[in-house]
Amino acid sequence: PGSYAELSDEIRTDLGAIDYLVGAVGSGGSLCGSARAIRSWSPNVKVIAVDAVGSILFGQPDRPGRLQSGLGNSISPKNLDLAQVDEVHWLNDEEAFSATLELARREKIFAGNSSGSVYAVASWLSRRISASERIVAIFPDRGDRYFNSIFNDQYREKHNLAFRMPQEPTLVHKTDVVHSWSYASLSGRESHAETVAIP
Numbered sequence: 001p002g003s004y005a006e007l008s009d010e011i012r013t014d015l016g017a018i019d020y021l022v023g024a025v026g027s028g029g030s031l032c033g034s035a036r037a038i039r040s041w042s043p044n045v046k047v048i049a050v051d052a053v054g055s056i057l058f059g060q061p062d063r064p065g066r067l068q069s070g071l072g073n074s075i076s077p078k079n080l081d082l083a084q085v086d087e088v089h090w091l092n093d094e095e096a097f098s099a100t101l102e103l104a105r106r107e108k109i110f111a112g113n114s115s116g117s118v119y120a121v122a123s124w125l126s127r128r129i130s131a132s133e134r135i136v137a138i139f140p141d142r143g144d145r146y147f148n149s150i151f152n153d154q155y156r157e158k159h160n161l162a163f164r165m166p167q168e169p170t171l172v173h174k175t176d177v178v179h180s181w182s183y184a185s186l187s188g189r190e191s192h193a194e195t196v197a198i199p
Contacts, residue, residue, distance in 0.1 A: 001033025001079055008037030017042045022122045023138035024050045024071035024114035025057055028080030035084040049085045050117045053092040067093040070114040070141050086187040090178045091117045097150050098165040112141030
């Protein structure tokens with residue numbers, strides 16, 4: 001986690017204070033390390049974790065058959081510092097893969113499902129905040145590793161993965177079991193979706 005102080009320094013140099021940090025969680029190192037460093041100079045940043053449906057990282061039941069890789073976990077890693085996270089989003093395989101394809105189609109970024117999921121959450125968030133607020137989204141993976149899965153029509157057909165992405169996630173309590181794109185507040189503060197008026 002400590003190595004992400006360099007990313008924090010880059011963000012501070014390029015952008016200054018930020019309002020939101022969105023990142024995928026696998027081991028917890030990148031998001032929690034970045035959040036800890038960024039909060040030393042941007043203390044009010046809201047940290048949003050992106051996880052996979054079927055990952056145990058935020059208290060969900062384990063589903064070892066999930067197809068996503070790079071984010072999610074079936075163990076609780078020491079790098080995961082829940083005190084750094086304000087909100088968590090879970091996406092299922094179909095949603096994560098669809099978002100990854102949309103990231104390539106719309107933004108021309110060839111990345112993996114961790115980045116695709118982060119893109120979905122950051123895009124949703126961008127429609128709910130003011131134009132003056134700043135979001136930093138960490139895209140941690142590259143697409144060549146997923147050429148034979150996410151970017152392969154036959155693979156997606158074999159696993160019945162349609163191109164389908166809901167426009168809105170479902171707000172849930174953090175103890176609710178989720179099956180599709182859902183989010184929950186972890187900080188004790190009210191959810192962003194409940195407190196911010198949509199322009």
